[in-house]
Amino acid sequence: MSLIDSLPRRKAFSSEVDAGSREENASKQKSGAPFRSDRNGNSSSAPKLPKVDGLIPWIVPLAIVLVWQLACVTGFVPSRVLPAPTDVALAGWKLLLSGELIRNIWVSFWRASIGFLIGGSIGFAFGLANGLSQLSAKLTDTTLQMVRNIPHLALIPLVILWFGIDESAKLFLVALGVFFPIYLNTLHGIRTVDPQLIEMGRIYGMTDGELFRRVIFPGALPSIFVGLRFALGIMWLTLIVAETIAATSGLGYMAMQAREFMLIDVVVLSILIYALLGKLADSASRALERLTLSWHPAFQKK
Amino acid sequence: MQEALRFQPVDAEPVDRSDIRVQARQLRRGPEAATRGLSLTIRGLRKAFGDNEVLRGIDLHIPSGQFVAIVGRSGCGKSTLLRLIAGLEAPTAGNIAFGEQPRAQDVRVMFQEPRLLPWARVLSNVEVGLGRERSSADAQARAERALVEVGLADKRTQWPSVLSGGQKQRVALARALVSQPRVLAFDEPLGALDALTRISMQQLLERVWRDQGFTAILVTHDVAEAVALADRVLVIEDGRIAQDVTIDLPRPRRRGSAELATLEGEILKHLLEGSEDTQ
Numbered sequence: 256m257s258l259i260d261s262l263p264r265r266k267a268f269s270s271e272v273d274a275g276s277r278e279e280n281a282s283k284q285k286s287g288a289p290f291r292s293d294r295n296g297n298s299s300s301a302p303k304l305p306k307v308d309g310l311i312p313w314i315v316p317l318a319i320v321l322v323w324q325l326a327c328v329t330g331f332v333p334s335r336v337l338p339a340p341t342d343v344a345l346a347g348w349k350l351l352l353s354g355e356l357i358r359n360i361w362v363s364f365w366r367a368s369i370g371f372l373i374g375g376s377i378g379f380a381f382g383l384a385n386g387l388s389q390l391s392a393k394l395t396d397t398t399l400q401m402v403r404n405i406p407h408l409a410l411i412p413l414v415i416l417w418f419g420i421d422e423s424a425k426l427f428l429v430a431l432g433v434f435f436p437i438y439l440n441t442l443h444g445i446r447t448v449d450p451q452l453i454e455m456g457r458i459y460g461m462t463d464g465e466l467f468r469r470v471i472f473p474g475a476l477p478s479i480f481v482g483l484r485f486a487l488g489i490m491w492l493t494l495i496v497a498e499t500i501a502a503t504s505g506l507g508y509m510a511m512q513a514r515e516f517m518l519i520d521v522v523v524l525s526i527l528i529y530a531l532l533g534k535l536a537d538s539a540s541r542a543l544e545r546l547t548l549s550w551h552p553a554f555q556k557k
Numbered sequence: 558m559q560e561a562l563r564f565q566p567v568d569a570e571p572v573d574r575s576d577i578r579v580q581a582r583q584l585r586r587g588p589e590a591a592t593r594g595l596s597l598t599i600r601g602l603r604k605a606f607g608d609n610e611v612l613r614g615i616d617l618h619i620p621s622g623q624f625v626a627i628v629g630r631s632g633c634g635k636s637t638l639l640r641l642i643a644g645l646e647a648p649t650a651g652n653i654a655f656g657e658q659p660r661a662q663d664v665r666v667m668f669q670e671p672r673l674l675p676w677a678r679v680l681s682n683v684e685v686g687l688g689r690e691r692s693s694a695d696a697q698a699r700a701e702r703a704l705v706e707v708g709l710a711d712k713r714t715q716w717p718s719v720l721s722g723g724q725k726q727r728v729a730l731a732r733a734l735v736s737q738p739r740v741l742a743f744d745e746p747l748g749a750l751d752a753l754t755r756i757s758m759q760q761l762l763e764r765v766w767r768d769q770g771f772t773a774i775l776v777t778h779d780v781a782e783a784v785a786l787a788d789r790v791l792v793i794e795d796g797r798i799a800q801d802v803t804i805d806l807p808r809p810r811r812r813g814s815a816e817l818a819t820l821e822g823e824i825l826k827h828l829l830e831g832s833e834d835t836q
Contacts, residue, residue: 451668451670451672460689
């Protein structure tokens with residue numbers, strides 16, 4: 256990747272003074288390391304530049320914020336359309352002091368995690384059952400595939416009728432949303448475990464329980480993690496929509512209230528907080544992945 | 558001194574010194590080792606997959622501790638015969654009888670692929686080979702001894718993904734050996750290795766066979782490998798044993814010697830004639 260990037264630059268600099276291009280080449284070699292990426296797109300940590308490497312992913316978000324601030328300060332973007340980042344930060348500070356922000360974040364976080372736990376564990380259980388038992392798969396898979404094709408957000412009117420705008424409505428929607436990615440990927444993971452390894456396990460006298468614990472589950476784990484990360488994305492999406500439409504607390508509710516009073520800085524603030532929470536959830540799942548998949552070549556530090 | 562020699566990785570073994578080492582090992586070999594292997598009698602063995610009859614009546618006796626190589630063109634049924642002996646398939650007709658009723662850990666198979674668990678470290682992979690005795694107190698010590706046997710004691714905490722192809726196969730061999738099997742079936746275990754690694758692996762196989770005295774059944778498509786390692790070479794053609802050649806040459810056999818080349822030539826000639834008939 257870095258090679259392709261540097262090709263046109265190399266040409267442009269070759270016409271310039273020698274000393275300058277040599278310097279450029281040296282810096283390119285240095286910066287080449289952090290851009291190396293493994294199969295999963297994680298930038299690999301170059302041993303010599305650990306600090307710089309950790310900061311690189313944040314360059315683009317910071318640059319966007321800077322450009323945004325600049326555009327607002329110069330009046331290029333009117334503050335009625337988009338408030339400056341400093342204004343958003345100020346709004347955040349005020350809400351933080353009043354305790355409203357923390358309360359709303361906590362409510363949203365609680366809904367997200369409880370809904371995720373319920374939907375995720377049911378999906379995982381069905382994935383295991385249908386991956387391991389032909390009978391269970393025959394019995395339930397067709398039904399699940401039909402339900403899967405209904406967009407779960409289309410159920411909002413029905414859910415409001417059933418649960419009102421109670422907590423259970425949001426939990427139901429989140430649980431339904433995360434169910435399918437976890438179910439499908441667990442099922443796929445179990446079905447694609449190398450049959451040669453399973454045969455090996457049987458030859459060496461593993462019982463069914465041992466075979467599951469030592470061969471099938473570890474083999475399905477990479478796929479289960481893919482499902483987990485999909486589910487985390489869907490979890491936030493569902494929660495935002497549910498809270499925007501029917502809620503009396505939470506981040507989505509905070510944003511809708513702010514819209515009523517034309518507090519555009521608070522609207523932007525809640526959107527940014529969603530972005531940060533999403534990133535946090537993704538980082539957590541990645542950390543878990545690195546911890547449990549340390550055997551996988553993609554996660555081994557060379 | 559003997560112990561020190563045994564700890565050397567097989568890759569580094571100089572070929573010429575092997576005769577001294579083998580003599581030393583024969584002295585060390587206990588009296589029970591010679592009788593450890595199980596004899597094997599196969600009568601009227603047939604195996605069909607649907608309409609496709611792969612084995613059409615195999616009669617065979619393998620004395621205990623013999624090293625038998627099975628060669629033949631691909632699709633001749635040699636792997637099927639091995640899988641039947643290992644109990645991985647059920648015969649359509651006929652039977653396979655061992656000299657004694659074998660326990661589950663007495664018959665072990667080594668495949669062309671190492672089939673290591675990628676998520677278990679080398680030592681745990683070897684422990685898998687203990688079967689039901691996995692949870693016994695000396696499991697780890699036995700697994701470590703098996704790793705020493707194949708010269709990979711220093712890799713015990715590694716993940717399989719960092720090992721080379723030959724090293725993975727040696728771990729698979731250690732896993733097969735750790736339960737001290739009495740019959741060891743090899744299904745082209747060296748087929749995917751490069752020429753030099755193959756030769757050192759062949760020496761390793763011969764060494765552990767002489768050390769442990771199990772009955773060895775090696776399926777291979779490499780006739781040179783068969784005549785270098787085996788006491789007896791079976792040529793299988795069209796689901797039957799077409800040739801039964803006894804290789805009565807002293808061990809260790811010198812690779813590239815005239816006798817081996819002659820035997821290899823005869824077997825190859827037979828195999829090639831067979832293939833011309835069918836064309």
